[in-house]
Amino acid sequence: MGADFVTLSLTPILIGALAAVACALPGNFLVLRRQALIGDAISHVVLPGIVVAFLITGAVATLPMILGAACAALVAVALIEAVRRLGRIEPGAAMGVVFTAMFAGGVLLLEQSDTSSVHLDVEHALYGNLESLIWLDASGWGSLTDPVALAGLPPELGRIALTLVAVALFTGIFWRPLALSTFDEGFARSLGIRTGALGLALVVVSALAAVAAFDAVGSIIVIAMFICPPAAARLMTDRLGAQVGWSVVFAILSAILGYVLAGYGPGWFGLGASVSAAGMIATVSGVILALAAVFGPRRRGAIVAT
Amino acid sequence: MLWEALTLQLGYNATLVTVGAALLGFAAGVTGTFLFLRKRALVSDAISHATLPGVGLAFLAMVALGGDGRNLAGLLIGSALSAWVGLLAVSFLTRRTRLAEDAAIGAVLSVFFGFGIVLLTVIQSLGAGRQAGLEDFLLGSTAGMLRADALLIAGGGALVLAVVLALRRPLTLVTFDPDYAVARGLPVARLDLLMMGLVMAVTVIGLKVVGLILIVALLIIPPVAARFWSDRSDHVVLLSGAIGAVSAWVGAALSATAPNLPTGPMIVLTAFAIFALSLLAAPGRGVLAAALRQNRFRRRVHMRQGLLALAHGQPIYEGLTLRLLQHAGLVRPDGVPTEAGQARAARALRDEARWAELRAGPGNEAAAALHDGVRDIETVLTQDQIAEIDRRIGGPRGVPG
Structure with a gap:
């Protein structure tokens, strides 16, 4: 736990934890609103977005790709809504039609374009490259106060931290209207809250978190962190504030435990290489959810006749 | 070239793949209709992602037993078992906890998929040479398909189709009015389970052709498209099967004409084109x-x-x-x-x-x-x-x- 840790593991763990929290915060509301699969849909349609951005700019640059991904996410939300209304189709099926088609389009574009020379492929989009986000300029814990070394931090760290701040601000500022419109939309509307616009804003913020997290950690973590920590937190408490708190704890725990298990776990079994950190973080969050589903104090919820 | 591909003149293997894909598409369209009418279309997404750990574990088990890890039948059995576990997890989370079905679906699909990726990297680290393109299962690949594999897929598709068509009456009743079906003495819970079993079978059979990320499209898009053309469930079921078959046929044929046209995405995009056409032009429900x-x-x-x-x-x-x-x-x-x-x-x-x-x-x-x-x-x-x-x-x- 010395200099090696700071160079190789500190920044990936930080980025993973920040991304996990950024996704888990809006995830709480999505799970309560039964829109949990929005995260799934968004993380699929991000692929065509970044491929189109790559085809337009011709380079693997971060900003255009994030913009492309964000545009694709908005297009997908609009398309889902259009298919649902124009075709009078239930939301689940409308979502299934749109995100599979857009993902297929992304894969096709990727295969058709000449991306063999650059680091852009489907596997990368799915697993992310958390392990490669190392802090080469660091020489030890002392580097944390060294401005020269700090300048060499991976840019993903700054971006994901900024995203987390934005997401946390949104959640904090709109806490009351969000909570009201989530639990009783009719009542919220009678108070003059514009529930439609608020719902759309929540989806946009989720898309923002998904895109930024996707840039750093790949889409598996995004889907898992949108759903697993909030779902597990929901089984722990009846109060929204406490639920959000639990979900943040679970998200950070998944990120740290997952990364450590992926990096050092195989060594304990005598295997040489490490395994996918993104996959392991998702797995740990699933284990936490499973534990909550079996032992969580509020797993059954209030007694209602259903 | 395209015409030859569509009329099955590109050689024995391409023909086998095209026919097998079409049978699979028909079975998927028919099965998916019941899932769609029951308003549980996205359960198939959880099932398909949950197949990945099974593929990895089956590969590891077969290698550990000294066999060839790439045996398709073995991999498919493994994927079916883990999809079954995923299905049980979804139903446990929805029935025994307060979580809604969408959260259960999302949790299962992301966790199982993540665990599957972990297993894939474990397999990679065991020795690159034996890794055997398990990644093909993510997006499907018909390129190196063996004759036995194609026969397995075609046979499986035909079997699923036969079961669905034989049971379409009770399945229709359950999808439209579960309460009435209970009153008629039908085993609703078991029929629901059977429906999920069929969805799982389609998913597993389609893994090699369409891949596990996109197989849901074959289960969702054809019924949604077919629904525009008719209000009668019999017609929707058959039409959906036909749309699935045509999409798979055309998609597989298109994919055979050029090297950079992967089969799964081509099939899905063909199906989407048919859906878009239906949304716009269908009489009655069309825009x-x-x-x-x-x-x-x-x-x-x-x-x-x-x-x-x-x-x-x-x-x-x-x-x-x-x-x-x-x-x-x-x-x-x-x-x-x-x-x-x-x-x-x-x-x-x-x-x-x-x-x-x-x-x-x-x-x-x-x-x-x-x-x-x-x-x-x-x-x-x-x-x-x-x-x-x-x-x-x-x-x-x-x-x-």
């Missing part, structure tokens, strides 16, 4: 038909209101109304009604008076409920009934010229 219907109704409302205005001697300022009346030769360009216009106006006024009488009096509520402001009363009542109304409201009155 175009709805727009036409709306436009026709709008014209009739304007026409009717214009005629009533003429009948009351009121000037008309509204542009569309004037154009419609003028086009029909009912008013002159200066807005003065022609003779034909006066006659039509008088008839419209008469019709309105008859409707008013009909709706005021008792006894004809069923007919009166049809009043929508544009319908002629002659299409609703018999001559005798109209004569009876006329007797009450008296003869026609004149229209100011």
